[in-house]
Amino acid sequence: NAGVTQTPKFRVLKTGQSMTLLCAQDMNHEYMYWYRQDPGMGLRLIHYSVGEGTTAKGEVPDGYNVSRLKKQNFLLGLESAAPSQTSVYFCASSTLAEGIFFEQFFGPGTRLTVL
Amino acid sequence: AQSVAQPEDQVNVAEGNPLTVKCTYSVSGNPYLFWYVQYPNRGLQFLLKYITGDNLVKGSYGFEAEFNKSQTSFHLKKPSALVSDSALYFCAVRDGYSTLTFGKGTMLLVSP
Numbered sequence: 594n595a596g597v598t599q600t601p602k603f604r605v606l607k608t609g610q611s612m613t614l615l616c617a618q619d620m621n622h623e624y625m626y627w628y629r630q631d632p633g634m635g636l637r638l639i640h641y642s643v644g645e646g647t648t649a650k651g652e653v654p655d656g657y658n659v660s661r662l663k664k665q666n667f668l669l670g671l672e673s674a675a676p677s678q679t680s681v682y683f684c685a686s687s688t689l690a691e692g693i694f695f696e697q698f699f700g701p702g703t704r705l706t707v708l
Numbered sequence: 709a710q711s712v713a714q715p716e717d718q719v720n721v722a723e724g725n726p727l728t729v730k731c732t733y734s735v736s737g738n739p740y741l742f743w744y745v746q747y748p749n750r751g752l753q754f755l756l757k758y759i760t761g762d763n764l765v766k767g768s769y770g771f772e773a774e775f776n777k778s779q780t781s782f783h784l785k786k787p788s789a790l791v792s793d794s795a796l797y798f799c800a801v802r803d804g805y806s807t808l809t810f811g812k813g814t815m816l817l818v819s820p
Contacts, residue, residue: 597751624806633717635798635812636752643806651807683751687806693759694740694802699751 597700599684605706606674614669614703616684624687625667629680674707710735710803714811721789729784729814731799740802741782747795789818
């Protein structure tokens with residue numbers, strides 16, 4: 594099993610450009626998440642999904658959109674990139690069984706620089 | 709909303725000595741608490757979790773954590789530190805039904 598994979602690993606954008614980050618998981622997890630990690634800020638939740646076709650806002654959703662058309666994929670879009678979106682982006686997935694909330698599994702991250 | 713605090717930005721310890729990385733939490737109801745580790749240029753890896761039961765939770769790589777309800781703490785511990793334990797450690801709490809809130813992280817540096 595590959596677990597959680599993210600594409601691309603690195604990207605440099607100019608202000609105003611758009612891009613999509615792809616997250617894929619092969620664990621049949623219901624829940625998927627997008628975080629950003631900035632120095633001294635920890636991980637902050639951008640958007641998440643509790644199932645195929647559903648999405649919800651997290652702590653810092655502005656400037657981002659997401660889609661979950663297939664259970665195994667969770668896309669994060671930046672319509673008009675800004676320098677403040679320079680960050681490392683992590684995708685994660687998890688499941689819930691018998692009322693027990695299981696740990697999240699993380700991808701390797703995407704390092705995005707917006708010039 | 710639930711929250712966690714990691715009061716130390718960095719912890720320094722000599723190899724072979726015991727280590728503690730501190731975490732305190734604020735929740736309404738029963739807490740679900742987690743510890744993750746992040747090595748340089750890598751994603752987060754799960755170490756251990758507390759859901760219910762024994763206050764001493766054992767996890768991966770020889771780590772353990774002690775849940776203390778009266779002090780609202782969930783400190784990460786290891787009896788004997790290794791240089792390879794040097795990494796960024798995050799405490800997290802379940803927030804809502806299916807999300808986690810993370811602390812800001814504590815850098816652990818183990819010197820030879």
